[in-house]
Amino acid sequence: MEFKYKSKISEVKKYDTIAKVYLSYYVDPVNNEINKLEVNNHELLSFNDHPTSIIKKNWDYNFEGFNEVKKYSPKFVTNFTNKAYQKQKLLNEIKFKINYQFMALNLNDLKKYEKYSVKKAEFIKVDNKEQLDNFVKIVGTIFSDEVTDSKKFYGIFEEYQKVSELYIIKYDDQYVGTGHLTHFDENITVIDDIAMLEIARGKGLATFLMKSLINRCLEKGQKEACLFGSKMAFNIYKKLGFKEEDFWLEQFKVVY
Structure with a gap:
């Protein structure tokens, strides 16, 4: 299976695989391409006719340069991390939604x-x-x-x-x-x-x-x-x- 999203998420093979599955097939893999843009060290993924998403890896929950990112109207931040969110302070524009833990x-x-x-x-x-x-x-x-x-x-x-x-x-x-x-x-x-x-x-x-x-x-x-x-x-x-x-x-x- 070809991953539409190709950047490495984790050095651990199975973590990298499941993250790439999630990102690659967030939208229709046949009829909808992923467009990736680097903005202030954040990956902004955009999709035709679907909300854009900011991708983070082991994010520290700070967000410098958010105004630059905001110009692209992203809807979500998706974070893959080895240490789960513990109610750290976020920007007013960023609200915690849900987290999922890897299980094998x-x-x-x-x-x-x-x-x-x-x-x-x-x-x-x-x-x-x-x-x-x-x-x-x-x-x-x-x-x-x-x-x-x-x-x-x-x-x-x-x-x-x-x-x-x-x-x-x-x-x-x-x-x-x-x-x-x-x-x-x-x-x-x-x-x-x-x-x-x-x-x-x-x-x-x-x-x-x-x-x-x-x-x-x-x-x-x-x-x-x-x-x-x-x-x-x-x-x-x-x-x-x-x-x-x-x-x-x-x-x-x-x-x-």
């Missing part, structure tokens, strides 16, 4: 889940337009389109099916959840775009989805699965064996 699952000694199910639930690989349209709709509902371009999955589905797999959960004849696997030659799989509609929560579907995705990684012979975990889903990931590591993805909103 060693697949080497893990056996497939054989007996797990949720009544009326199906785990389906996306392979037609109806399923793809529903996948895009669910992601767009759960995640703001300012944070990720939900339409990107049309390009991913079109171009990257050999390494990128989209899955959807159908429950009681309704599409309610999504999951995305991206497999790499280093036998690492990035798990992303885990989304579950509110009407389907509290029924065990998130665990059903994750176990199904892990089984697929094992079928592919992968050695490690990794993701950025939110606090809301932390307990699910930990119960499945994912371990936290000191690498974070942080999002900050620029307020005008």
Whole structure:
């Protein structure tokens, strides 16, 4: 899989991989190019028909020269860091939004889940337009389109099916959840775009989805699965064996 974003984020291979996945496929990788501009030692990424983003690496939360950057009307600061935000003072124009911690699952000694199910639930690989349209709709509902371009999955589905797999959960004849696997030659799989509609929560579907995705990684012979975990889903990931590591993805909103 070709990364649209090519600059190094981290010296640690798996951290660098997951960060490049996030940045490269923030928008449609087939129909939307990334334009990168260096402004006062900040990387400003801009995209056609989608909000621009400032990229930082191990940011100290100071922001010199912000007025110069502000001329380009960025919407977000995305920070990849080995030390998470601890309520340090920010510019008035920068507001903390959310952070996600890197988590990894060693697949080497893990056996497939054989007996797990949720009544009326199906785990389906996306392979037609109806399923793809529903996948895009669910992601767009759960995640703001300012944070990720939900339409990107049309390009991913079109171009990257050999390494990128989209899955959807159908429950009681309704599409309610999504999951995305991206497999790499280093036998690492990035798990992303885990989304579950509110009407389907509290029924065990998130665990059903994750176990199904892990089984697929094992079928592919992968050695490690990794993701950025939110606090809301932390307990699910930990119960499945994912371990936290000191690498974070942080999002900050620029307020005008």
